[in-house]
Amino acid sequence: MKLAILSRNSKLYSTRRLIEAARARGHVVRVLDPLRCYMRIAPDGFAMHYKGRPLTGVDAVIPRIGASITRYGTAVLRQFEMMGARTPNPSDAILRARDKLRAHQVLAAKGIDMPVTVFGDNPDDTDDLLSMLGPPPHVVKLSEGTQGRGVILTEKLSASRGTVEALRGLYANFLVQEFIAEAQGADLRCLVVGDQVVATMRRQAPEGDFRSNLHAGGSAEPVVCSRAEQQVAVRSAKALGLGIAGVDMIRSARGPLVLEVNSTPGLEGIEAVSGGDVAGRMIDYVAGLRR
Template sequence: MKFAILSRNGKLYSTRRLVEAARERGHSVRVLDPLRCYMRISSAGFDMRYKGKPLAGYAAVVPRIGASITRYGCAVLRQFELMGSYSPNSASAIARARDKLRCHQVLAAQGIGLPITVFGDNPDDTGDLLAMLGPPPHVIKLNEGTQGAGVMLTEKPSASRATIETLRGLYANFLVQEFIAEAKGADLRCFVVGDTVVAAMRRLAPQGDFRSNLHRGGTAKPVRPTRAEVATAVHAAQILGLGVAGVDLIRSKRGPLVLEVNSSPGLEGIEAATGVDVAGAVIEHTAAAALKQHTSNTNLTDS
C-alpha cells in the first residue's frame, strides 16, 4: 500500500517510527512536508503537487500536523481526502480537537467527564466568570497551546483576574478550569487506535510544577487503565472522529476526567515507557481501514 506521512520534519522520532513501521509491513511510504504541498481545486476534480511534481495514488495518509500549521495542514489533508486517500484522522476531526473550547463543548454534550470550564470575553464579566467556576486554585489554558505551554496555575482570585486581564490584553484565546487537587500532579495518557487503548502511561509532574507533560520534565511509567478510563478515552476519541488520539485523563473523586484530546500524539514517550509498538498499531489500523474504504468504493462503483 502507498502511504504518505504528513510531517514537517522526517527526522522526528514519531515520523521515523511511522516510516519504519510502514516499511516493516511491506508498504511504500513517503514523508511529505505539508507546507510544500500545493493544490488545484475545480469542479472538474482535485490535484496536488509537491516540489513541482504531481501527488497521486496515496491510499493512506497519516497526518502529523503541528499546532502552528493547523489551518494549512488541514487544507492539505482535506485535499488528499477529496482525492480518495484515507486518513485515520480527518481534517475536520483535527480542527475540532485542536480548538480546546470547541473540544470541551462537544465532549461535554456527550456526557464525557471534564474539569469544570468557564470562558468569557468581556473584562466586565471576569468577577462573575470566576464565581461560576468556584474558588481557586484555577488552571488557565491558552486555547491552542500544546505540550504544557500556555498552561498556568493561579492560587488566589487576584492572581486569576490579573492573568486573565493580561491574556485579554494580548488578544489571546483562553479558558479557565477547576484544579483537581486529588490528581496530585499526575495524569494518564491513553493512546487510542481505533476502538482500543493500545498503550497507556501515567505521567507525574516534576517537583514544583503541576504540569505532567514529558516535555516539561515530567516522568512516565506504564499503567493499566481501568475499564472506565479505557471507555472514556475511546469514547472521547470517537466523539471527535479521531481514529488515532492521545487522550489525557486525570483521576478524580467523580471518576476519570478528560483534560485534552491530542490529534497528533507523540510516540517517543509512550513507546519508551510501555515498550509497545504504537507506530505499528497506527500503521496496521490505517492500512486495514484504507483497504476497507477502497473495497467499499469499488463495490459502489461496480454496482
C-alpha cells in the same frame, strides 16, 4: 498500500517509527512536508503537487501536523481526502481537537466528564465568570497551547483575575478550569487506535510544578488503566472523530476526567514506557480503513 505521512521532519522519532513500521509490512511510504504541498481546486477535479511534481495514487495519509501549521496542514489533508485518500484523523476532526474550547463543548455534549470549564470575552464579566467556576486554585489555558505551554495555575482570586485580564489584553483565546488537587500533579495518557487503548502511561509533574507533560520536565512510568478509564478514552476520541489519539485524563474523586485529546500524539515516550509497538498498531489500523 501507498502511504503518505504529513510531517515537516522525517527524522523525528514518531515519523521514523511510522516509516519503519509501514515498510516492515510491505507498504510504500513517503514523508511529505505539508508546507511544500500545493493544490488545484476546481469543479472538474482536485490536484496536488509536491516540489514541482504531481502527487497521485496515494491510498492513505497519516497526518503529523504541528500546531503552528494547523490551518495549512489541515487544508492539505482535506485536499487528499477530496482526492480519495483515507486517513485515521480527518481534517475536520483535527480542527475540533486543536481548539480546546470546541473540544470541551463536544465532549461535554457526549456526557464525558472533565474539569469544570468557563469561557468569556468581556472584561466586565470577569468576576461573575470566575464565580461560575468556584473558588481558586484555577487553571488558565490557552485554547491552542501544546505540550504544557500556555497553562497557568492561579492560587488566588486576584491572580486569576489578573491573568484573565492580561490575556484579554493580548487578544489571546483561553479558558479557565477548576484545579483537581487530588490528582497531585499526575495524569494518564491513553493511546487510542480505533476501538482500543493500545498503550498507556502515567505522567508525573516535577517537584514545584503541576504540568505533567514530558516536554515540561515530567516523568513517566507504566500504568494499568481501569476498564472505565479505557472506555472514556475511546469515547473521547470517537466523539471528536479521531481514529488515532492521545487522550489525557486525571484520576479524581468523581472518576476519570478528560483534560485534552491530542490528534498528533508523540510515540517516543509512550513506546519507551509501555514497551509496545504503537507505530505498528497505527499502521495496521490505517491499512484496514475503507475509502
